[in-house]
Amino acid sequence: MLVNQFLLLGAVLFAIGVYGVIARKNAVLVLMSIELILNSVNINLLAFALRNGGDATGHTFALYIIAVAAAEVGVGLALVILVYRNRRSIALDELSEMKG
Amino acid sequence: MLASGGLVAQNIAFGIVALIMVVGALRVVTTKNVVHAALWLVLVLAGAAAQYLILSAEFVAVTQVLVYIGAVTVLFLFGTMLTRAQLGKATDLNNKTWALGIPVALLVLGTLVYVLIDTFGDDKVVDDPKDVPNVPVQAISDSIFKPYLLPFWALSFVLLAALVGAIVLARKD
Numbered sequence: 001m002l003v004n005q006f007l008l009l010g011a012v013l014f015a016i017g018v019y020g021v022i023a024r025k026n027a028v029l030v031l032m033s034i035e036l037i038l039n040s041v042n043i044n045l046l047a048f049a050l051r052n053g054g055d056a057t058g059h060t061f062a063l064y065i066i067a068v069a070a071a072e073v074g075v076g077l078a079l080v081i082l083v084y085r086n087r088r089s090i091a092l093d094e095l096s097e098m099k100g
Numbered sequence: 101m102l103a104s105g106g107l108v109a110q111n112i113a114f115g116i117v118a119l120i121m122v123v124g125a126l127r128v129v130t131t132k133n134v135v136h137a138a139l140w141l142v143l144v145l146a147g148a149a150a151q152y153l154i155l156s157a158e159f160v161a162v163t164q165v166l167v168y169i170g171a172v173t174v175l176f177l178f179g180t181m182l183t184r185a186q187l188g189k190a191t192d193l194n195n196k197t198w199a200l201g202i203p204v205a206l207l208v209l210g211t212l213v214y215v216l217i218d219t220f221g222d223d224k225v226v227d228d229p230k231d232v233p234n235v236p237v238q239a240i241s242d243s244i245f246k247p248y249l250l251p252f253w254a255l256s257f258v259l260l261a262a263l264v265g266a267i268v269l270a271r272k273d
Contacts (some may be wrong), residue, residue, distance in 0.1 A: 001107050001110055001111060001114070001139045001145070001154075001224060001225040001226065002118070002220075002222060002223065002224055002225065003220050003224065003225045004108075004217065004221070004223065005111075005114060005118075005221045006114075006151070006155070006225070006253050007216045007220065008213060008216060008217075009121065009151070011120045011123075011209060011212035011213055011216060012122055012125075012209065013121065013125055013144075013165075014208065014212065015123070015205040015206070015208045015209035015210075015212070016122070016125040016126060016129055016205065017125070017129075018130075018201070018204060019129055019201040019202065019204070019205035019207050020197070020201075020203050021130065021201075022130065022196035022201030023194050023195060023199075023200075023201035024129065024193060024195070024198075025192065025194055025196060026134060026175060026190075026192075027183075028126055028134055028180055028183065029128075029129075029134060029137055029193060030139065030143050031176070032128055032137055032176060032177075033129060034142065035127075035145075035168070036125055036128065036141075036144065039144065039145065039148045039168075042148065042152075042160070042164075043148060043151055043155075044116075044269045045241070046151075046152055046157045046160060046234045047155060047225060049155070049157065050147035050155045050157075050225050050232075050233065051223070051225050052157060052228065052255055053233050054156070054233025054234060054235045054239075055234055055244055056239040056240045056243040057156055057248075057268075059159065059239075059240045059243070059250050060161050060240060060243040060244050061248075062152075062161075062191060062249060063160060063163055063240070063244070064248075064252075064255055066163055066167050066168070067167075067255050067258075067259065068255065068258060069167075069168075069172070069261035069263075070167050070168075070171060070172060071133065071173050071258050071261075071263075072208050072260050073172050073176070074175065074262050074263070074266045075262050075265050075266055075268075076271070077175055077176070077178070077179040078265065078266040078267075078269040078270040079269060080130045080179055080183060080270075081179065081182055081183060081270050082180040082270060083108070084182070084192075084198060085245075088122060090183050090236075091192065092195075093195055093196070096110055096196045097189070
């Protein structure tokens with residue numbers, strides 16, 4: 001097993017997630033693309049953990065990232081529901097009130 | 101690539117799962133149906149759990165299945181159902197400037213691929229296929245509760261704040 005095969009898989013998933021964040025208008029789909037990005041980071045962390053001889057540090061931070069991602073999805077979907085309740089739409093390009 | 105490292109079965113499993121993950125991820129960002137996107141995301145997350153197993157990270161794989169497939173996907177489906185009147189094909193899921201995402205993503209991918217191949221080349225994950233290290237759960241808990249206790253506390257506060265914040269944001273007042 002090359003270390004690069006895992007890192008390249010992570011890079012591909014990261015790029016697909018970046019495309020999704022840029023291209024999608026629906027807020028729920030943008031959150032899903034962010035999940036893709038976070039997962040690619042986790043694959044990298046675990047590949048390096050194995051490369052360092054089974055270091056538990058990589059596993060620890062992969063678990064922390066999973067927990068942070070769960071919190072992020074919870075708050076993100078609460079925000080999406082709040083925006084939907086106020087505007088009857090979750091299209092991100094219509095959210096222009098925060099423009100300075 | 102298959103012959104390198106000696107772990108042939110792991111390499112074949114990696115290839116199959118990686119292909120499934122990439123196809124699933126592409127469908128997540130291109131499908132016209134939000135519910136289908138959530139279900140393709142399940143496929144990608146399950147594939148990630150399988151990759152963690154290949155990387156001998158059993159505990160993280162189980163946590164991935166519990167938290168992501170069990171909880172996050174359900175949250176996504178609830179969010180979809182609470183914010184959309186009709187479930188099914190939608191025409192307005194992409195921005196008008198969605199095509200700009202393709203060159204940006206290709207630029208990111210090209211840079212990452214160049215840097216990774218330049219840096220790691222043919223480095224192997226494990227030098228000797230016989231001693232793939234095993235990370236016991238005890239080592240992970242020792243790592244969480246001894247050197248990384250402070251981030252663990254911070255994470256507890258993040259989860260508490262997320263819980264309270266989600267309730268405050270989503271309740272009707």
